[in-house]
Amino acid sequence: MTNTDLLKLPNSAPRPAGELEALERIWSTPTGFRRLTAINNNIIGVYYIATALAFFVFAGVLAAIMRAQLAVPDNTLVSPDVYNQLMTMHGTVMMFLFAVPAVEAAGVLLLPQMLGARDLPFPRLSAYAFWAYAIGGTIFCSSLLFGLSPAGGWFMYPPLTSSSFSSGIGADFWLLGIGFIEISAIAGAIEIIVGVLRTRAPGMTIGKMPVFAWTMLIFAGMVIFAFPAIILATLLLELERAFGWPFFISDRGGDPLLWQHLFWFFGHPEVYVIFLPAAGMVSMILPSMTQSPLVAYNIIVVALIATGFFSFGLWVHHMFTTGLPNLSLGFFSAASMAVSLPSGVQVFAWIATIANGKLRFHTPALFVLGFLFIFTLGGLTGVMVAMVPFDWQAHDTYFVVAHLHYVLIGGMVFPLFAAIYYWTPAFSRKALDERLGKIAFWLMFIGFNLAFFIMHLTGLWGMPRRVYTYKSEMGWGLPNLVSTIGAYIFAAGVAIVLFDLIRKFRIGYPRGNVWSAGTLEWLPNGNYSARSVPIIRHHNPLWSDPALSRHVEEGRYYLPGTATGYRETIVTSPVEAVPQYVMIMPQPSWAPMIAAAGTAAFFILLTFKLVGLALFAGAIAVIAMIRWGWDLEPKPPFAEVDIGGGLRLPTYMSGPRSHSWWAVSILLLAAAALYLSYVFSYLYLWTVAPGVWPSAADVSYGSFAALCAALFIVASVGMLLASHTLRIAHRSRQWIFPVLVIGSLAALSVGLVLEVYGHWSAGLRPTINSFAALTYTASLLQGMLVAPALVIGVYSLARYARGDLDSNRRAAFDVTHLLFQAAVVEGLFNQLLVYGFPHVVR
């Protein structure tokens, strides 16, 4: 794109009759019962946030019951077991069903409008992620009503949660339910990464991207690399509970500490996964509230990226009391203090922004100030517990409960409530009530500090966490009573906000830019986002060009109507935002919801050991997913379209520039993270119990290794040939492509089956020891790539037979190919690790 092109817009010529009506028609939301099929981000995003708030209220009610129980000593309001369930569900629901989904939902809702896109690139995936989360989460919460909830704490440490000490299905509910919800979070993260990097408005270089988009990009990257660790952990613990594979049983070469490593490798980054988007919200709200640009944009971006990375070096600071060597603790203590630097930089930048402008004390500003006060205190106590000697004293006391609530409620809930007040006019016909908002803020701020500040002292006075009651002679009665009163005041503030939301929030033509904000989400918008896609030249385009809103609404920029007759958005390059092609987007469909319900049912039925029914539900999910993909990639009516300003763009793209290729590549990064977590587990258990590893002479189970590796390589070459054949397809040789694909899929599958048969025929059983269990787990993980490669491979062949797959329109095959080659690479690594490693170490 040259500067000459940029100068052609805004276009002053009158727009053709019927252009806007056609745009509205193609982007219209289904009505009545079919509204459930909606996939627009402004609908799904609102559903998503509303559901997250419902889970917040549910977990809050559980907290209120716990606080009532702890208000006075020797209380018998709830039994110890019920208290344990309440405590576990409170933490689990707040972290997994409220905090992470709420920020992901904010991304789904805000990003397209903020970036100048029509929607996120995979709206059906957003809908699937939402329905999977809503259905799965609701069933998970309902377990409490039947007394089937987990009771092992939100971090579910074995051996307490192993089958010996938690024999009911509560722990299985947690493991399968949370594992499934994390998969849905990864789906959302893929959507966000591709959306942020590829669907920004032309000219919105990465250096002009709103800070919220930066934080969502980093959030999604962290989800991709951190969440696989918990998925692996839940898989391993469930395999141990269901089939006796001893990953965490020490007398068979396992180690309970492996769970803690995997859990906190996910768990600590998760704190920043929650905090960074909230920080992004603050960085968007403050400039509007002060009518002054954000100070030190560049430094804030550096701080955000540094925080995201450093947060992966902190996980052992949750394990300071587990007996690890002092030097190991030192590494994590140093990294824990290092992460406070970029966090501090952001706080100073926000203070400077306030100082630079004139702060208007509207409700969002109050919540932001509340955040700054509370989060800074939480950060300071965070530095205290990052110091190992202090942590040894405070660990597992109420001091830590106070610290984590200051960080999480201060760092996420207050910014989220600021965001609710701030962005409601951008999506709702009415803004929220300022007077009620201010009352709610003060109740929440005073209630919070009353409830949690004194908990620091309660902890220092010796009260341990997770106790259902205490004796009156301990002297903890008064501080606990104060905490309970504070918690109820806080809850009253939350109730006012929810009341106001129910009263005022209505989806429709939005109220508009009531704060005089400068970013794109405040352009007049409908289901199609903004009427036309502007060229971006500044961080705050609405401030730098006061006529921009009018010009955009009049359709004077790019893509003012529908160029192809379908839903569409402009795909741009990741750094400079140069327009590359027009992406045709899907229509509403039942498929994502049915697929999500099937997936949720699959996991829930497995919890109850109803394997047959679970497989049936899984089959429904797979069929719905195939249906979902079947009408994607319609044949474009035009090879190129004019999107305005003399710019013509292609309507289809395959290969490394296409959005589908990006999405699968990111999925494979998550698969790689899962595999690396497995390699870590393998090496960790080897250092713990090298005695259960076989000697080189004993590696008889490796007799099939060479044959398996050969089959994998043959399969890989076959698929490469198939890809080449598709590229140069000739009518007379159309049979070669399906033969190569079928042959390659068969070779890969046979290789995997032979691998498992080799272990079994050599007498290796996964229940013997941790080495055997890990050996079978390697095959299982490879199978998790082979299975989707098979399904999508067959799907690609069906498209080929129908004439929908050729040298140009080949995204379905490219997806299969990427998955396939990843499965091959993982298979070859497995041979090296499982058969080669014992040779090396013995």
Added chain:
Amino acid sequence: MWFGNEAMMKGETDTIFDFVSVLAGPLIWFAHFFLVYGAQSVLCTFDRAAAVPWMIFVATVLALGSVAWLVIDGVRRSDRLIPRPDGEHQDFMAYLKYAIAFASGISIVWVGATAAVLPSCN
């Protein structure tokens, strides 16, 4: 590519690698962190405590040297750039690259310095 204006595509666009390259500093930090933690655990398991400080010293010097090169190279490149007409930082990506490398260097020093004051395996 199937359709399209080849002229617009050639030389005027960028790739994901331009973006990922700015993460070189934190990736070095990541590699250093996991190397020193992992190698220390293995060495201690097999009673090689004496090797731990040396391993950490060498890894830290290498990691610091790498990020120092990133910072120096980034600053030099940034100085040679012509200001962009749109008022954006001369080259935002170059700035990001060396600034994040600098922050990574601070953390590498902190993590590596622990070996100087703490016992290797106790």
